[in-house]
Amino acid sequence: MSAAVTSAGTAPVTIRAMESSSTAPGGSTRREATRQKLYEAAVTLIAEQGFSATTVDEIAERAGVAKGTVYYNFASKSVLFEELLRHGVGLLAASLREAAEKTARDGGSKVDALDAMVRAGLVFIDRYPAFTQLYVAEMWRTNRAWQSTLMVVRQQAVAVVEDVLREGVEGGEFSDEIDVPLTASALVGMVLVAALDWQSFQPERSLDDVHAALSRLLQGRVSGPGRG
């Protein structure tokens, strides 16, 4: 095994991008706009073709920017990709946490919180389908340079689900027999795959429709005869 983690020495590249638009602290917004364009170009291209099959020239062209600009803004193709990952998952995690917290504020149960998070997940995937594709495609790869980035990024999202499950167990709402990490994974997988299939094969269906079907599954309302 080589495990050649060569140049881990470089200074951490500034991870701004997320809070972009609001309150410019003397910094240039122009640069942020360029980076944003590059993110958007890269995310769709990589989702369609994969990282390796996507060229920097393509990204630059779709972003309407010169190739040199890509390298002025990002140290390398992989760095661009890693920052894109962090950027996207940051949005997702924030959205999930927001959904869970709102439910808590409104006095909802933990199942309600999970349900709200399922919906938030669907909304996110509906809004950023390319990012979701890309995430799924790269998540379980071993041996990749950005392995550690992915781990961090995954944990950020899954942890929110785990937290709600754990609170549910502690509060007696969920059986203390449940396996929190595994159940969280399974729930994430349920939403992820159902949503991707929805986007890919039945894009005309409404979000509410899909949400209703997943809610039913989540709440164990699958068994039992129909009204006929």
Add this chain to the structure above:
Amino acid sequence: MSAAVTSAGTAPVTIRAMESSSTAPGGSTRREATRQKLYEAAVTLIAEQGFSATTVDEIAERAGVAKGTVYYNFASKSVLFEELLRHGVGLLAASLREAAEKTARDGGSKVDALDAMVRAGLVFIDRYPAFTQLYVAEMWRTNRAWQSTLMVVRQQAVAVVEDVLREGVEGGEFSDEIDVPLTASALVGMVLVAALDWQSFQPERSLDDVHAALSRLLQGRVSGPGRG
């Protein structure tokens, strides 16, 4: 009930089992052995690195074969990959169908059938983790040459789940309100993601353990005492 159906009864599925003898025009055993070696080399490399990042030279080297041999046996890199996909999903679909049919023969309910299929899925992923990784990574890509192969291949596996759900609805065991295709997707996703996370992050856990956790979720036994 369910759960106790260990893999003892199922026939061990070996990759070799698929082609073995029949349908060979030249009837050469040597050639089949070479192709098998190439499949095995390709599946792990592509799972690790992705299709585009994996070179034909690497595949040949790992298979212990010259590069020319790859092209003697397959028309191109993509063709090798497509045949690999068909090969693997054939095994999975057969395994799922077998599990469902055995449950039916034993007079089990449809929930039992689903549970048996969850287990069969886990067994498959446990045995061929690389194939599973690769499948997930390529499934939802648009724009790829083997798009149609993937569709066929996906349908082969998902259809088995859909069939069981549909039969369950018709027999009154499941609510006729459920959305069959979407629920099937969600169930597949649940198993897929939970299993991949298991393999990636907690490989020391037993299959029974993981199966038990998923069974609980499947049967809606998540909510605790008090039925909050």
Add this chain to the structure above:
DNA sequence: AAATTTGAACTGACTGGTCAGTGCAAAAAC
């Protein structure tokens, strides 16, 4: 049964092309 032929299977150096990343002078934006 030894010598010879056959051809499927395999080999690996080679080719034509692609692509990440560089370098830099000039323009544009701020």
Add this chain to the structure above:
DNA sequence: GTTTTTGCACTGACCAGTCAGTTCAAATTT
């Protein structure tokens, strides 16, 4: 006047696919 972007030529590595030549076991001939 500093920061950012542009445009474009260039390099060096890498890679899919090719092809003329080799291997060897079985078939055929002697």
